[in-house]
Amino acid sequence: EPEVTQTPSHQVTQMGQEVILRCVPISNHLYFYWYRQILGQKVEFLVSFYNNEISEKSEIFDDQFSVERPDGSNFTLKIRSTKLEDSAMYFCASSGTGGGATNEKLFFGSGTQLSVL
Amino acid sequence: GNSVTQMEGPVTLSEEAFLTINCTYTATGYPSLFWYVQYPGEGLQLLLKATKADDKGSNKGFEATYRKETTSFHLEKGSVQVSDSAVYFCALRVDTGGFKTIFGAGTRLFVKA
DSSP states (O other): OOOOEEEOSEEEEOTTOOEEEEEEOOTTOOEEEEEEEOTTSOEEEEEEEETTEEEEEOTTOOTTEEEEOOSSSOEEEEESSOOGGGOEEEEEEEEOSSSGGGGOSOEEOOOEEEEEO | OOEEEEOOSOEEEETTOOEEEOEEEEOSSOOEEEEEEEOTTSOEEEEEEEOSTTOEEEETTEEEEOBTTTTBOOEEESSOOGGGOEEEEEEEEOOSSSOOEEEOOOEEEEEEO
16 A cells, blocks of 8 residues: 655754654645644644645744745754654645545654654 | 544554554544554554444554544554554544544554564
């Protein structure tokens, strides 16, 4: 079965540094997402992306965050100046080849564990 | 707003025991409801879903019924196995045009042999 891949699996960075988390969604999917999970807490929505633009974003997704689909296969999340509270597991997901119910099922990657020191 | 509340874990059961994990939701509009499962070291995977009231989603022996009157979507399995040990997430989606799925906090299940 096709899968979403994320790299790296672990990322350690210093506070204030920029990080880029990378994802390769399933090839014929049209909708892309980033979620994060702080240890022991709920899976939080960050942003959804469709047709080369952000569809919706949460309050967490402030000016320090950005997403990009630089080519036909990659989907990246950039954090410009990391804070301690950005430490979390970041999940990429993709869905759907069309509208309505076909894009409801999310396919998740295995996540990138980001540790900000 | 839209939100999901599920029972806190961990839940520890013996093999072949009956499982219930409670989930309730609040939503504007008519949500689709989901259960996702996360095995150690992996991403979340869709376990089952229901898209309208009174629908029953089922997969791998797990079931959940969309109850609009009680705004609930409880997950059940009649006889759990050690391999069911995982974290289970209840989720909802209301189509507001932003394609956002909202997850609960997750419930960790341990099944002992």
